Amino acid sequence: xxxxxxxxxxxxxxxxxxxxxxxxxxxxxxxxxxxxxxxxxxxxxxxxxxxxxxxxxxxxxxxxxxxxxxxxxxxxxxxxxxxxxxxxxxxxxxxxxxxxxxxxxxxxxxxxxxxxxxxxxxxxxxxxxxxxxxxxxxxxxxxxxxxxxxxxxxxxxxxxxxxxxxxxxxxxxxxxxxxxxxxxxxxxxxxxxxxxxxxxxxxxxxxxxxxxxxxxxxxxxxxxxxxxxxxxxxxxxxxxxxxxxxxxxxxxxxxxxxxx
Amino acid sequence: xxxxxxxxxxxxxxxxxxxxxxxxxxxxxxxxxxxxxxxxxxxxxxxxxxxxxxxxxxxxxxxxxxxxxxxxxxxxxxxxxxxxxxxxxxxxxxxxxxxxxxxxxxxxxxxxxxxxxxxxxxxxxxxxxxxxxxxxxxxxxxxxxxxxxxxxxxxxxxxxxxxxxxxxxxxxxxxxxxxxxxxxxxxxxxxxxxxxxxxxxxxxxxxxxxxxxxxxxxxxxxxxxxxxxxxxxxxxxxxxxxxxxxxxxxxxxxxxxxxxxxxxxxxxxxxxxxxxxxxxxxxxxxxxxxxxxxxxxxxxx
Numbered sequence: 299x300x301x302x303x304x305x306x307x308x309x310x311x312x313x314x315x316x317x318x319x320x321x322x323x324x325x326x327x328x329x330x331x332x333x334x335x336x337x338x339x340x341x342x343x344x345x346x347x348x349x350x351x352x353x354x355x356x357x358x359x360x361x362x363x364x365x366x367x368x369x370x371x372x373x374x375x376x377x378x379x380x381x382x383x384x385x386x387x388x389x390x391x392x393x394x395x396x397x398x399x400x401x402x403x404x405x406x407x408x409x410x411x412x413x414x415x416x417x418x419x420x421x422x423x424x425x426x427x428x429x430x431x432x433x434x435x436x437x438x439x440x441x442x443x444x445x446x447x448x449x450x451x452x453x454x455x456x457x458x459x460x461x462x463x464x465x466x467x468x469x470x471x472x473x474x475x476x477x478x479x480x481x482x483x484x485x486x487x488x489x490x491x492x493x494x495x496x497x498x499x500x501x502x503x504x505x506x507x508x509x510x511x512x513x514x515x516x517x518x519x520x521x522x523x524x525x526x527x528x529x530x531x532x533x534x535x536x537x538x539x540x541x542x543x544x545x546x547x548x549x550x551x552x553x554x555x556x557x558x
Numbered sequence: 559x560x561x562x563x564x565x566x567x568x569x570x571x572x573x574x575x576x577x578x579x580x581x582x583x584x585x586x587x588x589x590x591x592x593x594x595x596x597x598x599x600x601x602x603x604x605x606x607x608x609x610x611x612x613x614x615x616x617x618x619x620x621x622x623x624x625x626x627x628x629x630x631x632x633x634x635x636x637x638x639x640x641x642x643x644x645x646x647x648x649x650x651x652x653x654x655x656x657x658x659x660x661x662x663x664x665x666x667x668x669x670x671x672x673x674x675x676x677x678x679x680x681x682x683x684x685x686x687x688x689x690x691x692x693x694x695x696x697x698x699x700x701x702x703x704x705x706x707x708x709x710x711x712x713x714x715x716x717x718x719x720x721x722x723x724x725x726x727x728x729x730x731x732x733x734x735x736x737x738x739x740x741x742x743x744x745x746x747x748x749x750x751x752x753x754x755x756x757x758x759x760x761x762x763x764x765x766x767x768x769x770x771x772x773x774x775x776x777x778x779x780x781x782x783x784x785x786x787x788x789x790x791x792x793x794x795x796x797x798x799x800x801x802x803x804x805x806x807x808x809x810x811x812x813x814x815x816x817x818x819x820x821x822x823x824x825x826x827x828x829x830x831x832x833x834x835x836x837x838x839x840x841x842x843x844x845x846x847x848x849x850x851x852x853x854x855x856x857x858x859x
Contacts, residue, residue, distance in 0.1 A: 306664060308660055308664065309660055309661070309665060312656075312657055312661070316657060316673075319732075320676070323692055324695075326701040327690070327692075327694035327695045329701045330695065331694060375591055375592060375595055376592070379588065382587075382589075383588065390585055390588070390589055394589055397593075397596060401600060402844070403789065403840055403841060404600075404604065404837055404840065405792070405793030405795075405833070407810045407813050407836060408833035408837050409603055411817060411830055411833045412603025412604050412606045412607040412833070413599070415606040415607065416602040416603045416605070430595075430599050431599060433599070434595075434600050437596075492682060496683075496687070498686050499795040499810075502796075503814060503818075505818075510685065510687075510796075513687070517800075521693075524690055525693070527690075528687035528689075528690035528694075529687075532687045532688070532691060535682070535687075539682060540676075
């Protein structure tokens with residue numbers, strides 16, 4: 299018994315340090331965000347301030363619409379492609395894996411400058427173009443997640459069964475394959491949502507205003523309010539992303555069980 | 559039309575030309591939409607940057623943007639960005655690797671899963687909220703600063719400054735260390751217990767195991783993770799911009815200033831030449847990363 303405890307000591311120390319590293323700044327910022335400098339104590343004033351700010355709902359809504367659209371675009375594009383690649387596109391597979399990684403390699407700043415030059419005017423004057431650009435940025439993560447999910451299911455059997463029973467390809471993908479890999483689809487959906495909601499670089503360099511750029515603008519007039527907003531959005535994204543973990547767990551549990 | 563059907567045809571001895579056409583059609587239908595999408599929103603913008611970076615203000619071919627990009631203040635910008643990324647990569651990779659090793663070698667399945675999902679979340683933080691969080695915690699008036707002061711450690715009188723090079727590295731480590739844990743853990747996980755036991759049985763002590771087996775196996779993965787962390791810090795824009803308000807002249811910030819019109823330069827396309835420079839530096843880091851990662855996957859899992 300004693301031996302096991304000694305062996306676990308480094309682990310405990312590591313976990314404690316990691317916990318402090320993560321929670322100390324977050325906790326301090328949370329404390330800071332509740333400060334009310336005028337009356338000197340703590341209160342909800344900063345949170346009330348941004349919730350009642352005239353543009354809060356407006357920009358949150360824009361960001362939300364863009365994020366949902368980006369996730370939708372990616373899923374419509376990637377689910378059929380990933381299914382096709384997992385069924386038999388072996389020759390082009392390494393190529394697709396390579397090009398879907400590229401958005402990770404290229405600095406977003408470079409992409410933003412390029413988009414400013416290459417996109418036609420009608421696209422530049424429509425904020426909706428951001429949804430497509432967000433989709434590009436989320437592509438490496440979304441593709442990898444979907445690919446892993448598809449590898450874990452007997453895809454060929456499922457599709458052949460559906461096709462054998464008379465379903466067309468569209469129906470097979472929408473009504474058979476997607477429900478089977480729904481946890482992976484949801485995971486890539488949430489990941490795209492989180493990434494899009496927090497995107498700043500492209501948005502600000504293309505001179506659009508979304509929730510994140512609005513936070514930056516607001517920080518110039520009320521830093522405490524901006525900090526409260528930041529804590530709010532960090533915690534919101536944490537919850538959103540940990541939600542992914544809950545959805546993906548069934549698959550990873552299985553994998554872990556097989557491993558051990 | 560899938561390749562399965564095509565292969566069946568092939569086995570039955572269908573004409574080769576038809577098979578080839580069928581395969582091409584299948585490929586076009588399979589990856590066409592993705593290629594078109596990436597073509598419009600990814601490859602075209604990058605091509606535009608490259609082409610425009612080689613044009614002067616009147617659209618004639620010229621290297622003048624690159625000539626200007628290789629002068630001050632941009633040369634210092636590149637030097638700053640590269641050293642910031644390198645220091646951030648090294649200072650985050652080492653604790654990240656040690657932590658990944660401890661978790662993978664000693665943690666239960668549950669702890670490992672927990673750490674992986676938390677790391678996934680933290681590696682995705684960044685940007686403006688992260689910067690404001692650290693300002694609230696460790697800025698001159700921050701609550702952590704106040705707490706440490708009450709405990710007898712006065713950060714700011716000891717030369718600490720959050721809005722400096724070192725401060726930026728500290729803030730980056732908040733997403734860089736978790737990123738390291740994510741990319742390095744699979745490599746540590748690949749070192750099987752059996753190998754340690756086999757080495758033990760053959761008479762190797764711990765040191766010899768690490769000297770001849772563990773270290774040589776992990777080193778390539780460590781280097782490739784280091785490169786990924788470098789690229790991640792090198793291209794980070796939002797955090798640096800919100801923290802330093804342009805005081806630390808990193809390349810992405812210099813580009814941002816040009817794009818926003820905060821700084822006017824004679825050459826209209828100078829920002830594009832700087833962007834190409836950033837792409838080159840990132841590619842130099844990421845291409846070896848991809849190659850090493852692919853080789854390492856052979857023995858992992």
